[in-house]
Amino acid sequence: MKRVRCPKCQNRIPFDDSRYEEGQTLVFECPECRKQFGIRIGPRKQEEEEPAGPSCGSIIVVENVFHFRQELPLKMGDNVIGRYVPGTNINTPIETVDPSVDTTHCIITVSKNRQGSLQYVLRDAPSGTGTFVGNTILRDKDRLRIEDGTIITIGATTLILSTGEEK
Ligand SMILES: [Zn+2]
16 A cells, blocks of 8 residues: 655655556546646565675574574675574674573574685674584684585574575
């Protein structure tokens, strides 16, 4: 539903724009002042537009008892991952009630190498329960290169890196 404003009395008139084609001209009669006027249907807004810029892959959060499956898009630079809490200022929050996931748990840094391909480096935030890749816990200074399909465990939660690259 949209509204058009009467050019004479400023009355707002609702109409169902989904019934009309882009570029079509409609004629209204204002129910208040009887003024007749035409409008042209503009282009419809794209719904849920993709964020600008090339994709940097994503993190798949595997469903468990604490949350449903989620896909968190990654961006260039630091992607700070943790449990969502109101007022959080991390840029990659997970909707979960897993108490063993810290509100700032680990960080994936996306950058481009000299060949122009994306690389992914994981580090612990540091967190209370640690960040694991396979059976290995990352120590504070560790910076681990991860690749498409790498499985990361934080608390009771499993994350999978999806670089979105063609294979
Ligand atoms: Zn009017």
